[in-house]
Amino acid sequence: MKTRLLFLILFFVATAIFAQEKTKYFDANWKPTVKEEMVYYRPEPKAVNGKYFFKDYYKSGKLQFEGFSLSKTEEKFDGEVKYYHENGKLSGTSVFKNGVLNGAVKLYLDNGKISQDAIYKDGKEESIDVYTYKGTPVQGDPIAYDMMTSYRGDDRIKQVVFEGNPKGMRQEMYFNELKALYYGADGKLMGTMIFDLYGNPNNGTLFEFEFNPMRVSAKRIFVEGKEKVASKI
Template sequence: MKRYTIIIVILFFSNKITSQNDTIFFDKNWKKTNKEIALYYRIKPSKIKTKEAIGYKIKNTDSLFVIKDYYLNNNKLQFQGYSIDQNADYLAGKAEWHNDSDGTIFTREFNYKENNNSSKFKISDWPILYLNYSIADKSLLTAGLEFCLDCKNKNKLFLGAGYGITNSYNGRYYGLPDVHLSYNTEYLLFLKAGSSSKNAYAMGGLTLFNMIDLGLGYSFPYNKEKSPTYQGFTTSLTFRITKNKEVYTKLNIIQ
């Protein structure tokens, strides 16, 4: 009897240890961490045949990982979907994100049907069209493209390049190239720094879910004696247009 009791105890603790090893914990930025400071967890993904999971085949991908993430505080489902890789970096088929509080669901379809001849490891963060109108000593209208350097996090980093037009002096129009970095946080705030061939600028302000940025800052001319200078306190309004839904912040939905 004693022998059977010992065996049962050993099996119990073995199963417990195995279960713990099969659980992956994440912090608020979806970085792997320990359970004590984690907000989410994922059970070790199982595998399923690709066609059975999403209804069609993907070239060089016989099976997909079944990804299910949970909120640690209440064990409710946070995300479910299929991924080509075990880390859920390359999703396929239908993916769902669940709200912690009211059960709201955000869905997105990752469609590989038309891309089976291309590499499965591809850039998903498509360029963003941005339009910016700013006023310092004169007005400046700029348009160009941005790239979201890390869209999987709640805090987004945008790298942009464009070209602006200003009628700065005596009714003449001047062209100014624009290169900038914009750091937009989950708290609806942003910081931005950029430069043209004539000036550098820095600003911060409010962002409306990364669709619209309203900022206040200062522009520093490189040469005050050479036109156009474009200097002084600056207000700006930026619009972002893109099909990449990960660019836009969705409160309490996309985690």
């Protein structure tokens, strides 16, 4: 009886040690480390329908990451993976195909607002929209509006200035076309301005805005570079 009891004790001890070895620990830079110095940890991935379900956690036990990999021992992710802030809100999503980024890659602030929205193909970034929100320091001073800037490769293509609702009142600037579109609070187009090569108003209707809240402060009409009508609103 004593021999069998001793065997059972040793069996459970060995099982516990083996289970601990299957959990990997990482430091703040995701370098492997010991349990006592970990910032993140990863239990052994589970097999699900021919793939392996990875789940990473903060030291606090809160979920940090989840996604499927084609390998049990490698991060060869396939499909959409999700990242989380420690407060439980989504911090990002990425779409992989056979371990390579292919599709949308989105990042979110810890308040839930999107900060970046990119498209990748075969591991390379094709386009990205970058969001900057009111109060963010720009060149030392906090900006008074929200802004979304679109890039295609190294080229800045589009910039949208808005306040709260990117589909409501806003100004859209298209750099390659030297064109600005202005929308009212109802989201309907109010006017269009074409600029010359030096960035000066050339033809169309230009609207100026004030903020907090965002509103039209002036309307100016240009014909062949000359201002024909100007009115304060």
